[in-house]
Amino acid sequence: MSLLLDRQRCPSRYLAWKIRIFSVAAVVALVGMYLNNPWITGAALVLLFVGMMLRFLPEPTASKDSSPSDPG
Numbered sequence: 142m143s144l145l146l147d148r149q150r151c152p153s154r155y156l157a158w159k160i161r162i163f164s165v166a167a168v169v170a171l172v173g174m175y176l177n178n179p180w181i182t183g184a185a186l187v188l189l190f191v192g193m194m195l196r197f198l199p200e201p202t203a204s205k206d207s208s209p210s211d212p213g
Contacts (some may be wrong), residue, residue: 153196153200154200154201155195155196158192159195159196162188162189162191162192162195163189163192165188166186166188166189166192167185169181169182169184169188170182173185
């Protein structure tokens with residue numbers, strides 16, 4: 142399991158979306174378990190899968206031309 146961990150110093154670009162999706166999926170899963178409805182718990186699993194897939198989206202690369210140009 143430790144092989145799948147990414148030890149980046151900077152947080153992911155999609156960290157806020159991952160947290161939001163996880164929170165919504167947790168609430169949906171609890172509602173699905175309370176109502177004993179497999180469709181709702183399945184929807185929660187799909188949401189968790191979408192949040193996990195955000196990890197594999199490519200990060201934007203920094204442009205090397207961002208330095209100020211010479212005026213002369």
